[in-house]
Each structure stands twice: as C-alpha cells, then as structure tokens.
Amino acid sequence: MLKLxxxxxxxxxxxxxxxxxxxxxxxxxxxxxxxxxxxxxxxxVTIRLASRELHPFEIAFxxxxxxxxxxxxxxxxxxxxxxxxxxxxSEISRGLDxxxxxxxxxxxxNEIDAAKLEHLNQxxxxxxxxxxxxxSFALTRAYVDQLxxxxxxxxATIASxxxxxxxxxxxxxxxxxxxxxxxxxxxxxxxxxxxxxxxAGMLVNSVRDLANTTK
Numbered sequence: 592m593l594k595l596x597x598x599x600x601x602x603x604x605x606x607x608x609x610x611x612x613x614x615x616x617x618x619x620x621x622x623x624x625x626x627x628x629x630x631x632x633x634x635x636v637t638i639r640l641a642s643r644e645l646h647p648f649e650i651a652f653x654x655x656x657x658x659x660x661x662x663x664x665x666x667x668x669x670x671x672x673x674x675x676x677x678x679x680x681s682e683i684s685r686g687l688d689x690x691x692x693x694x695x696x697x698x699x700x701n702e703i704d705a706a707k708l709e710h711l712n713q714x715x716x717x718x719x720x721x722x723x724x725x726x727s728f729a730l731t732r733a734y735v736d737q738l739x740x741x742x743x744x745x746x747a748t749i750a751s752x753x754x755x756x757x758x759x760x761x762x763x764x765x766x767x768x769x770x771x772x773x774x775x776x777x778x779x780x781x782x783x784x785x786x787x788x789x790x791a792g793m794l795v796n797s798v799r800d801l802a803n804t805t806k
Contacts, residue, residue, distance in 0.1 A: 650697045658684055674714050676707035699736040704729040726800035728760050734794040743787030752778065752794075764806065771802035 658664035666684040678690040694700040708729060709722050724730050735752055738744045744752075752774065759770040775798040778791070785791040 650695075651692075653680070653688070653690065655682060655685065655688070670716075672714065672716055673706070675710050697740075699733065701729055701732040701736050705733040726797065726804045728756060728801065731756060731794065731797040731801060734790060734797055738785075738787060738790055738794060741787045741790065743785050743790055744781060748778075748781060759801075768802050768805040771798055771805065775799045775802060 653668075655667070658666040664684065667682065668680045668688070669683050671678055671680040676691070678692070680688040680690065682688055692698060692703050694703060705724060705727065708727055709724060711720065714720065732753070735749060735756075739746075739749045755770065755774045759767050759774065762770055775795055778798060779795045782788055782791045782795060
C-alpha cells in the first residue's frame with residue numbers, strides 16, 4: 592500500500608486551470624474529495640481539501656508517469672474512489688494503486704480516523720452512496736482540527752475543547768454525558784461569533800450527539 596502524504600508543495604506535471612481538465616470524477620472521504628482527473632492528457636489522482644466545500648484546493652497528487660517515454664500508450668488513473676479507509680485507483684494498463692493518507696499540516700490524524708469509521712460491504716459508485724458518520728470522539732476532534740486550521744474559533748477555545756474531550760472520554764455513563772452536555776453548551780455560545788459558523792455548528796452538534804448516545 593502506498594502512503595499518500597498531503598503536501599501543499601507538491602506539483603503536478605502541468606499547472607491546473609479550468610480549461611485544462613476535460614474530466615474529473617469525485618468521491619469523498621471525511622473533509623476531502625478524491626478526483627480522478629485528466630490534465631493535458633495526463634491521467635492522475637488528486638486529493639482536495641473540502642472543509643470549505645465551495646473552495647476546495649489540492650493537497651496531494653499522484654501520477655505513475657508514462658508507460659513509454661518515446662510513444663503514446665494508453666495508461667493512467669481512470670478512476671479513483673474512497674473505500675473503507677483507503678483510496679483505490681484503477682490504472683488503465685497497470686492494475687490497481689491503493690493509497691493510504693497520512694497526516695500533515697493540511698490533514699489531521701483525527702480527520703483520517705473519522706473517515707475510516709464508515710465501512711461499506713461493497714461499493715458501486717454509480718449508486719452514489721451517502722456517507723453518514725456516526726457520533727465518535729474522532730469525528731468531534733476532526734471538527735476541532737478543521738476549526739483550528741480555518742481559525743474558526745479562538746486558540747483558547749480550541750485548547751479547552753480538546754482538554755474537555757480528553758477528560759470526557761475517560762468518563763463513563765452519566766458523568767460522560769453531563770461533561771459533554773456542558774461542553775456543547777459552552778461551544779454553542781461561541782457559534783455566532785465564529786468566522787466559520789457552519790463548521791462550529793457541526794462541532795456543537797457532534798458533541799451533543801456524543802452526549803445523547805452515551806449509555
């Protein structure tokens with residue numbers, strides 16, 4: 592399995608502009624989109640951060656290179672999909688490439704862990720399955736990481752939220768539920784002032800969901 596490390600400094604063979612891509616197929620993991628793209632005839636896999644869905648940007652890129660440097664040969668990544676924690680890329684002439692993301696400043700381990708929580712017994716992408724992420728500490732921490740990256744909440748709030756989650760995770764039953772309920776209330780008071788209110792609201796809801804599913 593290949594490790595695909597997000598890196599803002601990675602460069603593809605040719606620059607991306609809207610006119611150069613004649614096809615892109617997207618599937619999603621948690622907070623990122625996976626595209627099988629054609630740029631200047633180069634077929635490759637790109638990973639784009641989608642925490643702000645209207646303005647995704649590339650964080651990783653993979654291209655096997657030409658089959659033959661002296662002549663045109665039909666090859667390259669024809670399609671790439673997120674499937675149970677890995678990225679599966681179907682290469683036209685050379686089989687499957689299977690990638691696993693690793694954390695970087697652009698993608699946290701919590702986001703990767705949250706994406707891996709959803710499992711499908713089988714995948715037909717034409718069916719466009721809906722991913723529904725169940726309450727988990729990894730999911731809640733992923734929202735915290737995204738808000739830190741977007742400066743959506745003050746640094747002190749990010750730190751206190753992480754501490755509160757760590758403390759709550761060590762508790763059980765009613766004690767955990769009460770701790771999470773109190774945290775949700777504190778965070779809810781800050782949503783209106785957040786520069787990323789939509790994501791802050793998702794964080795509040797995820798904490799509430801954690802509290803409500805605690806037994």
